[in-house]
Amino acid sequence: MTRAATITRRTLLIGATAIAGGVAFGAWAVRHPHDNPLAEGLGAGEASFNPWVKVTGAGITLITPHADLGQGAVHMQAALIAEEMDLEFGQFDTAFGPPDPAYYNRAMAAEAGAAMAALTPISAAMAEAVAGGAMKLFGVQGTGGSTSAPDSFDKLREAGAVARETLKRAAEELTGVSAAEMTTEAGRVILPDGRALPYTDLAAVAAEVAPVRDVVLRPSSEWRLIGRPMARIDMADKVTGRQVYGIDLAPEGMLHAAVRTSPRRGEVLSYDASAAAGMRGVQDVIAVTGGVAVLADNTWRAFRALDAVEIAWGPAAYPAEQAEHWEAVGASFTDARMDAEWRADGDAAAALSAGADVAAEYRAPYVAHQPLEPLNAVVLVTEPRVEVWTAHQLPRFLQQRVAGVTGHDAEQVVLHNQFAGGSFGHRLEFEHVTLAAEIANARRGTPVKLTYSREQDFATDFPRHIAMARGRGAVADGHVTAIDIDVAGAPVTASQMGRIGLGGAGPDTQLPAGVWNAPYGPEHFRVRSYAVPGLAPVSSWRSVGASCGGFFIETLMDELCHAAGADPVEERLRLMTDPVARGVLEAAAEMAGWGRDPGEDRGLGVALVESFGVPVAEIVEVTATEGGIRIDAVWVASDSGTVIDPVNIENHIQGAVVWGLGHAMNSEITYRDGMAEQSNYHAAEGMRMHQCPRISVRTLEAAPRIRGIGEPPVPPAAPALGNAIFAATGQRLREMPFRRHVRFV
């Protein structure tokens, strides 16, 4: 493929540009395909440049295009640039990239396309519609869908290599020595005679020379950083309290705001602020979209005054009682509600016409995100621009939303992205930022920090969607022969895209996620999904659809193995169609010593789910004690291709297992009188230390492409735990949270 074709295809070109005091390396984004946008002399607005590396006489800054939600994006992305650029940790600062289309998330777009291409029963038009939806959401600098690693892996190393080679060219310009004879090391260009020129000394000259874009990335055998344990650059700040989060910001003259919006997402019928208005420190009580806000000189005073405001809320637009939500889901397995048939191998209907060996219904509840840092945003509105300090996963959409509130153009909205105290999908939403903008707009010229109380955060969390599955299957001669599974639930993609103002076209890909792509090939396998309208608005929750789908299919599979009298690992391996998935299942089985007798009152359960292109197998061991079920150990094997940092990935996989197990055991959101019944962590606590098992991790690297690991270890945790409890006690768990049915220690 020629260079021109490459450029046109991805409309992204690594290059360089002069900046004050030096040079920046990064990506040109071109609005229309060009043969060579840098050479052609582009008109204004036809191209934009975003730096990933800035070198000036004063120092080196590496830019992180993706939000850092705790996954270590800042560290990992800096490491990728430093690998090719020959920088050591400590030789550079990091900063978040401002919103710009050049930080195009390649992986998200490719992911959507590739996933759909693998779907034979779906029409090309349908695949495109679905892929297009994902691209709209994440295509532009989004952080989500476990795409940070794949998106960055090539292009940041490329940027590092371009920077390195261009700095050598600058050294050539300066010394007359051929660049080909130079090497680089620890932030310096080394000349053949041993002289060393620091990059910072070359910055000015590098801005003048033509950038060297013809670079070859180093083979993995030459990597110094990638694949080795690194001390994360944010670690020291995070253990000393120096790490600043959005909630900690306090620009000069700032006011503190608190807000209460309708727990039914409806209207404010009336409110009485007379008691609050005179309270100490209170500056103002104002009506905002769907609620009331207090401005004060201190967060607590704002919270307290808000508690003194009496508000009458209008009704919810969704069913008031939780039972009605389940009734609506249960009534949706109809032809009229069918979203799509995702898989139709063999003829499952015919195979099961004489009756099923297993027929069961499974349920996954609404669940809140609730990262530990409550939602917050600092906003300063002035005539020429709006500044926003917050942690957000969709910067470009955030600009548009804020501009819509204040009446500015999107380009006038400046986002200063912040380190997030967790997200799990929560910081894909906009309400807290647009409310902060609304309040700040009423106080132009004064920075306003809106801090959600935990209760406000719970009450207005757009939870993980609710879903139900009806599964049937047949066994013969000790094997699983037919699986027919229908999944119905709230369509999360449409719900989320609707709030952004993008129409969701085509069937909802998240409803059958983890199910339709189960890497098994029984003779008959049918998967259909049904979208249930009118339920509570929902959002992406760590691993999204697969967090429900994985539980459904892997519990059904376990029931079928049991009915067939087959070993759950051996039968899965027999049905396996994907060699990478086979590898992880074999590895987990070996780690756990699968096949051993765990002893009295103990049981092992297995599950394997593929999500975001990554198969993960988990085996859980439990003991049924007097005081309840105790989780003793979890063995996890995953394959997301090249591992950038073995310690960071282990931490993430352990965290995802804790997330998956904790919520499967303990957490749900239920509605009563149109409001979430759970108001704080006491009622939805996920996992705590005393319930946390030993978690052993093995990361295989057989997958051909690098992929993200933030989400894929979540879905297998719930079914592996449920299957283990069945093995230990004979009690089959078909509904999360499990504590509705069993007691945990």
Add this chain to the structure above:
Amino acid sequence: MRLTVNGTEHELDVEPDMPLLWVLRDELGVTGVKYGCGIAQCGACTVHLDGMAMRACQVPAAAAEGAEVLTIEGLGGGDALHAVQRAWIDEQVAQCGYCQAGQILQAAWLLETSPAPSDEEIDRVMSGNLCRCGTYPRIRAAIHAAAAALREG
């Protein structure tokens, strides 16, 4: 009222029932102490009050009058790291990091009262500190490592 935070004395005029958490964060700008729940359910606001690990969201300003408050900023003293912080770095514990100041202060207090804690003891003392990122396995390992380091002096 008077309050000593990390060795520095402050003179303040706040409501007696303002929680220490907000006195520290909003009145004194000591932001290492975090707000997570406000109802003693998460431990993000943990500080040492006269040497005891306490939830700052539950301590009214009046009750802290005259007490010595230690926050993450003061642990270890100056630029030095406490053994628990060093262990946290060695084990690469933090993900988002938001809970970790509370975890570290709770763990430091645990090790003062029990120099060689068992897993059960760790579970008991640390279960009030939520980590939504799920770093518990590494926290446990780091506490054992810090305990060993402290014992060896």
